[in-house]
Amino acid sequence: MKRSIADWIKWTAFYAFVVVIVVISIFPFYYAILTSLKSGTAIFRINYFPVDFSFQNYATVMTGRNFVRSVINSVLVAGTTVLLALFLAVTASYALSRVRFRGRALLLVTILGVSMFPQIAVLAGLFELVRFLGIYNTPWAMVLSYTIFTLPFTVWVLTTFMRDLPIEIEEAAIIDGATPWVIITKVFMPLLWPALVTTGLLAFIGAWNEFLFALTFTISETQRTVPVAIALLSGASEQEIPWGPIMAASVIVTVPLVALVLIFQRKIVAGLTAGGVKG
Amino acid sequence: MSRFVTNASLSSAAAAAVLAVGTTAGSAADLKYVSGAVGNAVEVFRTLVEPWEAETGHTVSLVPMPASTTDQFGQYRLWLAARNSDIDIYQTDVIWAPQLADQFIDLGSHAEDLAPLHFPSIIESQTVNGKLVALPIFTDAPALYYRKDLLEKHGQPVPSTWEQLTEVAQIVQDAERADGNNDIWGFVWQGNAYEGLTCDALEWVKSFGGGQIVEPDGTISINNENAIAALELAATWPGTISPPGVLAYQEEEARGVWQTGNAVFMRNWPYAYSLGNGDDSAVKGLFDVTTLPTGGGHDTSAATLGGWNVAVSKYSENQEAAISLARYLAGPEAQKTRTLVASNLPTIIELYDDDDIAMEQPIIPRWKDVFLQAVPRPSAPTKVKYNEVSAKFWSAVHNTLSGDGTAAENLELLEFELEELKGDAW
C-alpha cells in the first residue's frame, strides 16, 4: 500500500512535468491560432480563449497569390536538401568514423568551419556563385546554398552516432565479404534510424524556415518558399502588419512539420532495441 | 521530383527567352519592376500599367518584396552591387535614392517637363549632385491624431504646440484615470530605436527651430539650444503621458494602443486613418487629424517626408522602355489612378485640387497642408552615409529618452561623432 502511494506520487509528478513541458511549448502556438481566428481591432485585445471563429484569415492566405505553390516549393526544396545532405553525409561519416586515415580530425574541424561565418557575410559571394552557375531563380539555388548549413551538421551528428556502433557487427559483415557500401546500407542504416530521422528532421526544418537565401536567390513568385511568402503578406499600407493572416499562414505551415514528426516518430524511437546488440 | 526538374529547366528557358528579347533593341521589352508588396499592390500595379503596356507594346511584371523596408533595402543593395540585370526598375524609399545614386541612371534630362509638377521638396530629396536619381510616384507624411470626444469631454483645445500637447495630454489622462479608465495614456508615438524615431525626433527638432540634423549644404547643425529644448521636452513623456514601453513602439504598437481607445493623441502616418475608422475600431468616428504641433515659440510645424519613387537601374538592358515606364508612373495620369484606386497621396501638387479625387477620397486634399510643411530627412546631403547618420541620431535620441545622459550631452557627442563620420566631405 505504502509503495503504491509512492508510485502514485511519482506518477503524478512525472505527468505534471509532462504537462508543464507541453504547455510551455505550445502556448505561443495556441496563441497564434487564437490570433489567426481574430480580425481587425480584436487582435490588439487579450483573450485566453477563442471569442470568435472567423476563418477569414485562412481563406485570405490560402486563396492568396501562389501561397499553395510556395508550400509545394518549400516541400521540394527542403526535401531535396535533406535527401542530398543525408546521402552525402551517410557515406562521408562512414569514412570519417570507421576508417582510419591521417588528417581525420582536421577534416572534421574544417567541415565545421564552413558553418562559422554569419549568413549575411557569405551572401554576396553565394549570389555570384549562383549567377555563375546559371541557377538563379530556380530551386537549385536554394538546395545548393542550404548545403552550407545542413551538410556540416548531418556529417558531424552521423559521424558521432556511427562511431558508437559496436565493432562486432561490422566485423561479422566483413567476414561475410560485404563491401563498404553494403555495410552502410544493409548493416548500419537500419541501426541508425533514430539518428537519421532526427538529423533529417532538424535539417528539414532548417531548410524549411530559411529566409535570407530564399529571398535573395528568387525573383518570381512561383519560385518562392514559405518564409518569403509569409514575409510577403502585407497590410493595406507599408506600416500596417497583417497579424491575422501572418498567424494563419504560420499555423498552416507548421502543420506539415507536426505531421512529419508524427509519421517518423516510430523511427525516432526504434533504435537498437530492435537489433538487441550490446555496446 | 520530376516536376521539380521541369520547373527548373522551364524557368531557365524563360530566362534565356528574356535575354534574347532584351538584346534585340527596339522590339517589345519585358521589364521587371521590383517593389515592396503592400496591400493589393500587385492588382493595383496591373491596373496602373495596362494603359502603358497597350500604348508602348512593352510588358512589365512586378517582383513583389516583403513590406519590411530594411529587408528591401538590403536586397536591392546586394542586387545592384552584383550588377544584376534581371531587374530594370526599382521602387525606392525616399531616403534610398541618394545612397544608391551611383547605380541608377540620371532621369533629369528625361523629366524636364515632369519634375516641376511635383512638390519641390520631394524632387529636391531625390536630387544628388544635380542628378535626378528617382521620380516620385506617391508620398506620405505623418499627422497628429486626436480624440475629439475626450478633448470635448474635458473641455480641452486641440493643441498647437508641443508644450500644450504635453499639458493637455496630462490633464485628460489624469481625469480619465480618475474616472476609472485605467489603461488610458496621453500620447503614443514611435520611440523604438529605428528609422521611425529619426522621423519623430526630426519633427520635434525642426518644429522647435532646431534645424534638420544636417542642413542641405552639408553643415552639421544638430547641437543647438532649440534641438536640446525639443529633446528635453520629449524626454519627459515616457512614463508620464506616454507608456514606458513607448521606447519599443513602432507604428503598429502605437496604432494598437490608439485603436483600442487607450490614447488621447497619436503621431502616425495616414494609414491609421482608415483603419481607425474601421467598423471594429473602438475609436471609429471619435477622432480627427491635424498638423503636428510646433514648439519652443517657433511658428511652423514639421512633418517628416515619406513616400516612394521609381529609379532605373544602370544595369538594365531595357533602359529606354524603363525610362518610359518611370515617366508614366510619375506622371499625372498614373498618379491620379493610384490615388483613386489605392488612396496613396499624390506628389503632383495640382492633384490635391482635383475634383474626382476630392469626391472619391475626401481625406486626401486635407493632407495638402501637412505636405507644405514636410521636411526631408538629410539623406541627400549625407549620401551613402545617411543610414549611419540616422542610426547615430536615433541612438542619441533614444539614450536621451531613456534617461541615459542629458539631451545636451548626447547631442554634443552626436555632433562630434557626425563630424568624424563626415571627414572632409560627406
Added chain:
Amino acid sequence: MRSDITRAKHHGSGGGELSLEAQRRRAAFLFLAPMILALFFVAAWPLLRTIYFSFTNTSLTNLYGGEWIGFDNYLQRRELSSGRVVWRGTLVDPAWWNAVWNTVWFSVVSVLFETVLGLMVALVLNAEFKGRGLVRAAILIPWAIPTIVSAKMWAWMLNDQFGILNDMLIKLGFIERGIAWTASIDTAMTAVLIVDIWKTTPFMALLCLAGLQMIPRDIYEAARIDGVHPFKVFWKITLPLVRPALMVAVIFRMLDALRVFDLIYVLTPNSKATKTMSVISRENLIDFDKFAYGSAQSTLLFAIIAIFVSLYIWLGKVDLSGEANR
C-alpha cells in the same frame, strides 16, 4: 575494440588481407569525395571572398573596385597633424566589443539552459508513457515555427500594453503595470534569452533523445535488476553514453548562438543591450556604407567562433579521431 579489425588484418598478413584494408581506404576516399567536393564548391568562394574583402576598401557601391589596404579595417594607426596618434578599426571599436560581450553572454547562458532543459525533456520523452508521440510532436513546435514569425509573435506577447505575458503576470499579482520587456535595456537581453531558450530547447531535446535511443535497453534492464538507484544510473550509465551526442549538439547550438541574428533582428534590432556580432556586421555590410569593415567583423566572428569551438573541443575532450575509447 576498433583496432581489433586492423590488428587482425596485420596478423593475418596475407596479401589478400592487406588489400582488404587498402580497399577500405579507397572506399573511404570515394565516400568522402562527393561531400568534400560539394562543400568546397559551395563554400570556398563565398568564404574566401569575405576574408579577401576584409583586407580591402570595397564598398557595396563598388563591389569589384576595392583596393588592398592590409589590416586597416582591423586596426589602423593614424598620426594626426598635431602629432597625436589615434587608433582606428574594429579591434578598437567599442561598439564591436560591446557586441562581442553581448554575443558571448547570450551564447553561454542560452546554450547552458538549453542543454540542461533539453536533456531533461529528452529523458522524459525517452520514458514509456501514453501519448508520448503527441508530446514529442508538441515539443517540436517551437523549433518548427519560422523564426521570423515566432520572433514577431513573441514581440507581440511581450508588448507592455496588449501583451499576454504582462497580462498573466498582472493577473497573478506579480507586477502592477506591464513591463516594457524589449524597450528597457535591463530586460531586453532577458526577453531575447527567454525566446531563444523556448525556441531551441527542442533542437537539443531531439538530439539528446536520439542519443538516448541509441543506448541499448538491456543496460538499463541489468541496472534495474541489480537495484541501482536511478540517479546513479543517470550519472554512471546514461550521461557517459549520451555524452558524444550531447557534445555535438552543444557544438552546433554554440555555432548558431554565436551567430544569432534573426531573433534579435526582429525583437530588439537596435538595442545596444542585445546587439550581437552578426547584427552589427550586417549593419555595416548592408545598411552602412562599410562593406569591407563588415567583412572584417564577419571574419573576426569566424575567428572567435573557431577559438570557442577549439577550446570546447579541447576542454571537453571531444573525441575527434574517435580513438580515445577504443
